[in-house]
Amino acid sequence: MEPKTGDAFGLMLQAHLDGKTAWELVERDDGFLSGGSVERYFSAPPEWTAFERAMLDRLDGPTLDIGTGAGRFALALQERGVPVTGLDTSPAAIRVCAARGVRETVCASVHRHAVDAAGAYERFLLAGNNLGLLGSAEAAPGFLAVLAAMAAPGAIVVAQGSGPYDTDDPAHLAYHERNRSRDRMAGQLRIRVRHRQFATGWFDYLFLTPDELTGLLRDTYWTLSEVDDSEPPAYVAVLRRR
Numbered sequence: 320m321e322p323k324t325g326d327a328f329g330l331m332l333q334a335h336l337d338g339k340t341a342w343e344l345v346e347r348d349d350g351f352l353s354g355g356s357v358e359r360y361f362s363a364p365p366e367w368t369a370f371e372r373a374m375l376d377r378l379d380g381p382t383l384d385i386g387t388g389a390g391r392f393a394l395a396l397q398e399r400g401v402p403v404t405g406l407d408t409s410p411a412a413i414r415v416c417a418a419r420g421v422r423e424t425v426c427a428s429v430h431r432h433a434v435d436a437a438g439a440y441e442r443f444l445l446a447g448n449n450l451g452l453l454g455s456a457e458a459a460p461g462f463l464a465v466l467a468a469m470a471a472p473g474a475i476v477v478a479q480g481s482g483p484y485d486t487d488d489p490a491h492l493a494y495h496e497r498n499r500s501r502d503r504m505a506g507q508l509r510i511r512v513r514h515r516q517f518a519t520g521w522f523d524y525l526f527l528t529p530d531e532l533t534g535l536l537r538d539t540y541w542t543l544s545e546v547d548d549s550e551p552p553a554y555v556a557v558l559r560r561r
């Protein structure tokens with residue numbers, strides 16, 4: 320039997336908050352299943368890598384935390400007195416954020432939120448691999464145009480991404496090949512998150528190198544101004560509005 324379509328990621332966060340055992344289960348459309356700890360979504364800066372703490376230091380103005388999850392960055396920013404809005408498409412994730420004390424939350428896509436937030440933010444955060452929310456070469460320009468519409472003068476995007484090529488796992492290499500044969504970027508994952516009997520809908524999550532990112536930015540309002548690649552294969556990209 321197929322899983323029920325539902326808010327699997329948020330329900331997984333809620334289960335962890337309620338003290339139940341939960342794992343982050345991600346299913347790729349070739350059947351590859353990976354599991355990870357949920358604990359990290361609830362962690363505080365002293366438990367983060369230096370790389371993530373350096374991201375936090377760049378967020379020194381009104382910030383939109385896109386795909387906030389359980390709100391770990393939003394809470395850390397609030398503690399520093401930085402105005403922050405935690406945005407997520409998952410209603411349960413937003414309830415978890417509110418329960419943990421995130422004061423300003425929005426349950427919406429960036430496209431929907433932009434209608435109410437023209438010019439509102441100086442900083443956009445895509446933490447925890449959320450540069451992947453660019454989705455695909457086709458979707459990325461639209462996503463970035465919406466951020467530009469919400470950008471105050473001097474705005475930057477601080478985004479953590481991962482390159483797809485630092486692997487010799489035959490399953491991943493075959494997946495890259497399968498993607499290329501379908502005119503998709505090699506690291507364009509089609510995935511869904513599972514929790515108990517629920518699964519999110521399938522969505523594209525993009526793993527790409529800084530060079531590939533530069534290519535995608537060509538006809539957008541954003542330019543790649545800095546890359547911190549001190550913890551490969553992850554990196555932090557800073558984009559500046561042209």
Ligand SMILES: C[S@@+](CC[C@H](N)C(=O)[O-])C[C@H]1O[C@@H](n2cnc3c(N)ncnc32)[C@H](O)[C@@H]1O
Nearest residue numbers: 328360385386387388407408409412428446447
């Ligand atoms: C990998 S988690 C990262 C959570 C958080 N940024 C962190 O670092 O702890 C991805 C989050 O993005 C949210 N998400 C997925 N697609 C989204 C979209 N299109 N717009 C906004 N949020 C989205 C998910 O619900 C989830 O909470």
